[in-house]
Amino acid sequence: MFHVRSVITFFRQIIWILLLVPGSGYAQLPEFPYKLSKRDFVLAPVSIAVYLTAEPLSARDHNLSVNEISALDRGQINRFDRNATYHWNRTADQFSNVVNNTMHYAPLILIIPQLKSKKLNNAISLAVMYGEVFLLTKGVTGITKSLVGRTRPYLYNTNFTPEERYHFQGNEAPTASTSFFSGHSSSSFAFAVLLSKTFTDIYGQGTWSKIIWMTSLSLASATAICRVAAGEHFPTDVITGAMVGSAIGYVIPELHKINSEKLSLSVLPGYFSITYRL
Numbered sequence: 001m002f003h004v005r006s007v008i009t010f011f012r013q014i015i016w017i018l019l020l021v022p023g024s025g026y027a028q029l030p031e032f033p034y035k036l037s038k039r040d041f042v043l044a045p046v047s048i049a050v051y052l053t054a055e056p057l058s059a060r061d062h063n064l065s066v067n068e069i070s071a072l073d074r075g076q077i078n079r080f081d082r083n084a085t086y087h088w089n090r091t092a093d094q095f096s097n098v099v100n101n102t103m104h105y106a107p108l109i110l111i112i113p114q115l116k117s118k119k120l121n122n123a124i125s126l127a128v129m130y131g132e133v134f135l136l137t138k139g140v141t142g143i144t145k146s147l148v149g150r151t152r153p154y155l156y157n158t159n160f161t162p163e164e165r166y167h168f169q170g171n172e173a174p175t176a177s178t179s180f181f182s183g184h185s186s187s188s189f190a191f192a193v194l195l196s197k198t199f200t201d202i203y204g205q206g207t208w209s210k211i212i213w214m215t216s217l218s219l220a221s222a223t224a225i226c227r228v229a230a231g232e233h234f235p236t237d238v239i240t241g242a243m244v245g246s247a248i249g250y251v252i253p254e255l256h257k258i259n260s261e262k263l264s265l266s267v268l269p270g271y272f273s274i275t276y277r278l
Helices: 006-023 040-058 066-070 079-086 090-116 120-148 162-168 185-204 207-229 236-257
Strands: 265-267 270-275
Touching: 040 120, 040 236, 066 162, 090 120, 090 185, 090 207, 120 185, 120 236, 162 236, 185 207, 185 236, 207 236
Parallel strands: none
Antiparallel strands: 265 270
16 A cells, blocks of 8 residues: 655655765766757747647547446456456555656756856756756647547446546546547657666766656556556556657657767657667
């Protein structure tokens, strides 16, 4: 059984650790690894455009009627995902919300040491990277949810009447047809990878970088598991969200590294690609 207050206390302790580490003898590498470049004249507008495109799509009515809910059949769900239609756990839902909200702000902690050291350019680089990860993750997730329109597993749960499930939409659970893919999973993994990668790139590999990688990815994984336990996502929703979020959280800082010649970015009308050269 999850206790949300205990989780909040735990996260506060993690945040204090992250705040203290850079200032308690964990030396930054001689050269700050990131810088803004001409790529940001493409990345930033693209990130904003993707996010703004998702907003009106996400605002549409994604709920089902009582008759549509009554017609749902869990037998039509693939075997790998089907078990999720039996789940309904509000505590798991609360836990996933706490973790996800915490992970949203965790990468911003690394800006504080740069500001304390009066390295404004470094702080701005980290802030821009964070913004691009935030906008891209939210945008890509929102657009996909709206276009795919997958019904969430709790709508199939026959432990509740169709009328009860109808009431759950937007009240006790998210709107119905926005299951694929999981926004909690994509954002948690995006910020977990962003935090861990930037910390490692700035301060080098060591005990603390391993702890941060393990802790952040464990918390992101717990978020994904809880979304399934809550009855709000299928396993394929959270797996896809984790993959998309991790990719964005890794590629954006990699594109900003001072020696990032191996990565190339191409943006044309109707075409967007990132290429890695061996």
